[in-house]
Amino acid sequence: MQVGVLSLQGSxxxxxxxxxxxxxxxxxxxxxxxxxxxxxxxxxxxxxxxxIGKLLERFDLLNxxxxxxxxxxxxxxxxxxxxxxSKRIYQENDQPLLGIFDITIKRNAFGTQINSMEIDxxxxxxxxxxxAIFIRAPVxxxxxxxxxxxxxxxxxxxxxxQGNVLGASFHPELTDDLRIHQMFVDIINKRR
Amino acid sequence: xxxxxxxxxKRGLAQMLKGGVIMDVTNEEQAVIAExxxxxxVMALERVPADIRKEGGVARMADPVxxxxxxxxxxxxxxxxVRIGHFVEAQILEAMEVDFIDESEVLTPADEEHxxxxxxxxxxxxxxxxxxxxALRRINEGASMIRTKGEAGxxxxxxxxxxxxxxxxxxxxxxxxxxxxxxxxxxxxNAPFELILEVRNLGKLPVVNFAAGGIATPADAALMMQLGxxxxxxxxxxxxxxxxEKRARAIVDAVTYFDDPKxxxxxxxxxxxxxxxxxxxxxxDEEKLQTRGN
Numbered sequence: 001m002q003v004g005v006l007s008l009q010g011s012x013x014x015x016x017x018x019x020x021x022x023x024x025x026x027x028x029x030x031x032x033x034x035x036x037x038x039x040x041x042x043x044x045x046x047x048x049x050x051x052i053g054k055l056l057e058r059f060d061l062l063n064x065x066x067x068x069x070x071x072x073x074x075x076x077x078x079x080x081x082x083x084x085x086s087k088r089i090y091q092e093n094d095q096p097l098l099g100i101f102d103i104t105i106k107r108n109a110f111g112t113q114i115n116s117m118e119i120d121x122x123x124x125x126x127x128x129x130x131x132a133i134f135i136r137a138p139v140x141x142x143x144x145x146x147x148x149x150x151x152x153x154x155x156x157x158x159x160x161x162q163g164n165v166l167g168a169s170f171h172p173e174l175t176d177d178l179r180i181h182q183m184f185v186d187i188i189n190k191r192r
Numbered sequence: 193x194x195x196x197x198x199x200x201x202k203r204g205l206a207q208m209l210k211g212g213v214i215m216d217v218t219n220e221e222q223a224v225i226a227e228x229x230x231x232x233x234v235m236a237l238e239r240v241p242a243d244i245r246k247e248g249g250v251a252r253m254a255d256p257v258x259x260x261x262x263x264x265x266x267x268x269x270x271x272x273x274v275r276i277g278h279f280v281e282a283q284i285l286e287a288m289e290v291d292f293i294d295e296s297e298v299l300t301p302a303d304e305e306h307x308x309x310x311x312x313x314x315x316x317x318x319x320x321x322x323x324x325x326x327a328l329r330r331i332n333e334g335a336s337m338i339r340t341k342g343e344a345g346x347x348x349x350x351x352x353x354x355x356x357x358x359x360x361x362x363x364x365x366x367x368x369x370x371x372x373x374x375x376x377x378x379x380x381x382n383a384p385f386e387l388i389l390e391v392r393n394l395g396k397l398p399v400v401n402f403a404a405g406g407i408a409t410p411a412d413a414a415l416m417m418q419l420g421x422x423x424x425x426x427x428x429x430x431x432x433x434x435x436x437e438k439r440a441r442a443i444v445d446a447v448t449y450f451d452d453p454k455x456x457x458x459x460x461x462x463x464x465x466x467x468x469x470x471x472x473x474x475x476x477d478e479e480k481l482q483t484r485g486n
Contacts, residue, residue: 008448009211009232031449046208047232048268054230055448079208092267107267113205113291114314118195135204136269136291174204 001188004030004039008055010047010080014173018181019043025185033064041074041188044081046135046171049107053084053096066098074164074191075100076184082167083107083138090141101162102144109139109155109169121170123151123159123180130177132158132170139169164191197314199336205269205292205316206337206400209233209423213413213444214402216240216427219258220265222436229440233269233292235425236262241298241345241481242428242467251299253281256288263290271318276485277303279312286315292337293317295330297484298344298427307485310334320404322355322482324362325381328391329486331399332384338397340421341482342405345428347469349412351482352405356419359401366392405482408433408466410446410459417450428467435464 005015007029019027028039036042042065044052056062069075069085077085087099090106110116113136121132130151140157143149151159158169164187172180195201212232217223218240226234238254239247253274263270269291274281276295281302285293295308297320307330310317316336321327327338340359342352366377366388374392378385390398403416404425413424424447426440433439442459449455477483 007211011207011210013210014207047210048208048212050227050268051212051230051232051444055445058445112289113269113316114196114286114289116196116201116205118198118201120193133200133204135201135208171204171208174200174207 001025001185001192002028002039003185003188004028004035004042006042006044006052006081007031009051010045011078011171011173012045015043015045015078018173018178019185021178022182022185032059033061036061036064036068040192041076041184043184044075044077044084045173046079046081049080049083050095052080056084056098057096062096062098066100069098069100069165072164072191074184074188076166076168078168078171078173079135079137082169085165085167088142100165101160101167102146103140103160104142105138106141107138108136110134110137112136119153119170121151121153121158124149126179130179131175133174134158134170137169202314202316202336203399206318209269209337209402210400211448212423213440213447214271214423214425215430215440216425217262217431220261222431223262223265225437226430226440227266227268229437230444231268231440232423233271234262234266235271235273235294235427236290237273240428240431242347242432243345244298245345245479245481251275253278253285253299256284259285259288259290263288273299274308275299276301277306277308279308282308282313282315282317286313290315295319295335297341297481301484305486307333310336318402320482320485321359323358323381324366324391325383326486327359327397327401328381328383328387331387331397335399337400337402339402339404339425342403342407343472343475344405344481346406346472346475347408347429347432347467348472349406349408349415350472352403352407352416353419355405355482356403356416356421359397360420363391363396367395407443408469410442410456410463413443413446414450414456417447423447432467433463433465439463439466
C-alpha cells in the first residue's frame, strides 16, 4: 500500500517514517499533481496551515485534492492538516481550505506556545490512553451530525472522523505510538 | 494530566516550522506581508540586521510595544531576539508569551562567557552556530532549534554556506567513527560526549537546523535547502529589496520546491532588485557578527 504525505511544509518526514514502520505500507512524499495518482491515501501533516494552504492554492493542488476527497479518497490531517480539512475557521475567513469536515475549528485554541502540552488522551476503542502532543493546537467549536468524535478535552473535540477522513488536533507523528497511523491504514484497507 | 514545556513540546514546534521561511519584520504591515506570502513565522525586531550593521551602537531586545503589535497582526508564531546571555530579556519575552526566542549574535552580547540556561524556560530557543561543536554546546544549554550564523545583514550567502557545509561535514565524520573515537572527538570539538553519541546514532542533529545569515534570493534559499537545511530565516533580504511581497512569496515557494530547477526558474523571474549586499572580505573582524558567542 502506498500512503502519501503532503510534503509542502511541516512534519512530513516524521509522518513518512511512522508509515514505513507499518508492515506492508510505503510512505511517499507528495508535492505535485502527478504524485497524487500513485497513492491510496494521504496524510496532511502538522506545520503552518496558512503556509500549506497558500502553497496548495499556488501550485494548483487545492481543487484537485478537494474533488478527490469528496469522492471518498481517504485523508488524515494532523493539526495544520486538520485545520485545512475543515469547512469553517472560528473568527477567520481569509485562508484557503479544503473544506471537508462539517465543523468550525478554532486555531491556536489553547493560546501561544507556552500553553502547548502533552495530554494522556482517552480515545474511543483504544485499550489504554494515548500520549497526545498538542502544539499551538486547534479545537473543534461547532460540529455537524455526520461527524463522529473519537476524543475530546475540556475545550472541545480534538480527534474526529467523517467518512474516510480523520482529523487530529495533536501530533501522532511526534510519538512512537503507531495506533493512530494504523487506524488510518485500516480505513484505506477497508476501501480498497 | 497536562505537561507543559517538555523537550518534545519545545523541539516539536521547531519541527512544525520545517520546510518553511521565517521572516524578519519590524512592524505590523511587514508582518502581514510576511504572513500573506506564506511565512511559517515572523521574527519581531526593531531594526533589521542590515540597519543594525549600518547604524551601530548597542542593539537590544525590541520594545515590547513593537512585539505586541506584531503579535496582534498575525496568527502565525511570533519570535523575538534577545542578546546572548541576557536571561532577563528572555524572561520578559516569555512573560509576553512570544512563541520562540532567538538568543542572537545579531544583537550586542550581554555576557561574553555565558549563554542563557535555556532549560529554565518553557518557551523554546533557537541559537546560531558556525560548526557542530557550537551547535551541540547550545543544545546542551537547552536550545530546541539551531540555525547557521552566516553573516547577518550582508545579503551575502557565503558564510551561511560555509557554516552549513561545516556542520554537515562534521556530522558525516562522526557517523563514520567508531564509538571509542568519539571521546577524543568530544574533546576536539569541545562538545558533550552524550550529544556526539546521539548525533552519531541519528545521523543528524537532535533538533531542527535552519539556515540563516545572508539569504537574499529564492536561489540562495534553495541552495541552503539542498545543502541540508531544514528551512530558512530571511532577515534583511526581503524588506531591503524593492519588491518585498513578490520576493517573500518566491522564497517561500523556493524552499518547498528547492530540488526542482524548472519551478525555481519560474519563481525567480522578475523579482526586482535584491538588497545590495556586502562582500565579506571588506568587513573587519570587529564588524563580523558571527564571532559573537562561543
